[in-house]
Amino acid sequence: MSASPKTSRPKRKKPIPRGLPRDTASKLFEILAEDRPDPRTELDFVNPYTLVVAVALSAQATDVGVNKATKGLFQIADTPEKMVALGEEGVAEHIRTIGLWRNKAKNVIALSELLIDEFGGEVPRTRDELIRLPGVGRKTANVVLNEAFGEPTIAVDTHIFRVSNRTGLAPGKTPDDVEARLEKITPPEFKKGAHHWLILHGRYTCVARKPKCWICPIAELCRFKDKTPDPAGVKSEPAKSSLGPKHPGKTRT
Ligand code: SF4
DSSP: OOOOOOOOOOOOOOOOOOOOOHHHHHHHHHHHHHHOSSOOOSSOOSSHHHHHHHHHHTTTSOHHHHHHHHHHHHHHOOSHHHHHHHHHHHHHHHHTTSTTHHHHHHHHHHHHHHHHHHHTTSOOSSHHHHTTSTTOOHHHHHHHHHHHHOOOOOOOOHHHHHHHHHHSSSOOSSHHHHHHHHHHHSOGGGHHHHHHHHHHHHHHTSOSSSOOGGGOTTTTTOOOSSOOOOTTSSOOOOOGGGGOOSSOOOOOO
């Protein structure tokens, strides 16, 4: 008699935990905002167009690496017209040190052509229009809307995704889930800066491998269970400098 096949129970989906209470979230932003009242991107740019290009180039690359590459590029091409005149090969010459440079050079030219053809060479101010540009997704569009046009958008990158989940601020399985929860939980007065505060916190303190919990200014509000102990074995005071360099990027708008 053949053994009856094991009945496999349907796997139960791990529930997404509840987010932090509203007043805790508010306190968290208050603390992050205290040290950096006017947070800015660490990418260098000279106008909304060069910001679009810089953010598009920053996928899978560091801001420092992108800034090195764009320094020379933006000196000779800071408008879509000049970029198109430089051509794909010319752009590629400048950005060879960045990952995926071939594809990115192609996109920079394509998005510049589209800006000229359909938007009179100006960067559009809506997300729907921005995401029509080659190489520009929702995340890039949100960064541009926030940084260039002062919109209270939150672009969820790898740092924000990690910090939102670890702290319990806005847990979610996908960047879109996290963005939606951040939209709900972030008090209006912190919406414009939230994107930068969370990125900088993730970049300098709540780092991927070994978060620096012992100097973290929001440790008491954070729900992360495996907080990293102080390597010196002493409980340090949270240092304000743990939030990273105070005036990082040289934005020139
Ligand atoms: S306590 Fe640790 S895990 Fe929590 S936010 Fe701070 S650095 Fe990140």
